Amino acid sequence: AQTVTQSQPEMSVQEAETVTLSCTYDTSESDYYLFWYKQPPSRQMILVIRQEAYKQQNATENRFSVNFQKAAKSFSLKISDSQLGDAAMYFCAYRSTTSGTYKYIFGTGTRLKVLA
Amino acid sequence: NAGVTQTPKFRILKIGQSMTLQCTQDMNHNYMYWYRQDPGMGLKLIYYSVGAGITDKGEVPNGYNVSRSTTEDFPLRLELAAPSQTSVYFCASSYRAGVSLTPQHFGDGTRLSIL
Numbered sequence: 463a464q465t466v467t468q469s470q471p472e473m474s475v476q477e478a479e480t481v482t483l484s485c486t487y488d489t490s491e492s493d494y495y496l497f498w499y500k501q502p503p504s505r506q507m508i509l510v511i512r513q514e515a516y517k518q519q520n521a522t523e524n525r526f527s528v529n530f531q532k533a534a535k536s537f538s539l540k541i542s543d544s545q546l547g548d549a550a551m552y553f554c555a556y557r558s559t560t561s562g563t564y565k566y567i568f569g570t571g572t573r574l575k576v577l578a
Numbered sequence: 579n580a581g582v583t584q585t586p587k588f589r590i591l592k593i594g595q596s597m598t599l600q601c602t603q604d605m606n607h608n609y610m611y612w613y614r615q616d617p618g619m620g621l622k623l624i625y626y627s628v629g630a631g632i633t634d635k636g637e638v639p640n641g642y643n644v645s646r647s648t649t650e651d652f653p654l655r656l657e658l659a660a661p662s663q664t665s666v667y668f669c670a671s672s673y674r675a676g677v678s679l680t681p682q683h684f685g686d687g688t689r690l691s692i693l
């Protein structure tokens with residue numbers, strides 16, 4: 463069974479600085495999707511970025527980028543020029559591409575605090 | 579666009595009561611999911627559905643039931659509420675076409691307390 467581990471329960475970053483959130487996963491599959499979701503205090507789950515495992519190029523979405531290391535099964539999220547609005551819980555998620563398996567596996571989350 | 583709509587937003591139940599959490603989406607998504615999020619934890623899948631009339635268990639299905647009579651609606655039923663079911667419940671949907679599956683869209687959640 464696949465697992466997703468986020469080893470940092472909480473991180474802090476100064477406004478305008480860069481922070482990296484860690485995520486590791488375990489799987490025996492070769493093709494899958496990885497996601498980072500943001501959950502602000504409003505509780506909404508917002509997709510930040512996604513990565514397809516067969517793509518070697520790291521995904522980028524404005525100030526958000528990932529460092530995808532397939533061999534190491536690592537999928538970290540880098541937030542550049544941090545803003546107060548980035549403060550939230552961040553969840554890493556895995557989804558198999560195996561036919562018939564459409565379940566997402568979520569990590570336990572990292573709470574990001576942004577300091578003014 | 580409404581997206582995924584969950585009702586109610588908050589509810590307090592007594593032990594042993596039953597209730598249905600409503601979820602509806604207007605994006606014509608064929609896949610729908612129910613998750614629960616306990617304090618300080620990630621989301622755990624309760625049930626999911628790949629289309630009208632088809633449902634399947636997730637990681638933590640005990641104590642819950644679902645139905646999917648239409649594409650739009652995916653209600654979650656608690657038959658005999660227990661304190662262990664105190665949680666925040668999220669409904670999500672996505673669209674599959676062939677081998678492609680879109681990322682999930684989430685509702686705003688339902689905070690449920692069982693006392």
